[in-house]
Amino acid sequence: MIGAIVSAVIIGAxxxxxxxxxxxGKQNMSIGLTLIVGIVAALIGTAIASALGVANTRGINWIEHIIQIVLAVIGVLLVTRMGIGRGRGGRSRGTTAR
Known part of the structure; x- marks a missing residue:
C-alpha cells in the first residue's frame, strides 16, 4: 500500500x-498542483491503457507513458485556462497592481 502511494507520487511528479x-509559455502553477495533475493523468492514462489492452507489456510501456503525458498536457492546459494558480500568494489573471 505504501509502495503504491510512493510510486503514484513519483510517477505523478x-x-x-x-x-x-x-x-x-509560462504556467502559473504550484508544485503541488503540478503533482496533482500528474497523478490524475497517470491514473487515468493507466486506466485507458488497460482498456486498450496495452497496459502490460514487456520492458518499458511507452504507449501507456505517452497516454499519461498527453493527459498531463491537457490537464496543465485546463488548469492554466481556468485560472487556478498559486493560490493566496500569486496573482491571478485579471488582477491589477495597487
Whole structure:
C-alpha cells in the first residue's frame, strides 16, 4: 500500500513535470498542483491503457507513458485556462497592481 502511494507520487511528479514542459509559455502553477495533475493523468492514462489492452507489456510501456503525458498536457492546459494558480500568494489573471 505504501509502495503504491510512493510510486503514484513519483510517477505523478514526472508526468506532471513533463506535461508542464510540453505546454508552451509560462504556467502559473504550484508544485503541488503540478503533482496533482500528474497523478490524475497517470491514473487515468493507466486506466485507458488497460482498456486498450496495452497496459502490460514487456520492458518499458511507452504507449501507456505517452497516454499519461498527453493527459498531463491537457490537464496543465485546463488548469492554466481556468485560472487556478498559486493560490493566496500569486496573482491571478485579471488582477491589477495597487
Amino acid at each position: 514526472i508526468v506532471g513535470a513533463l506535461g508542464r514542459l510540453l505546454v508552451p
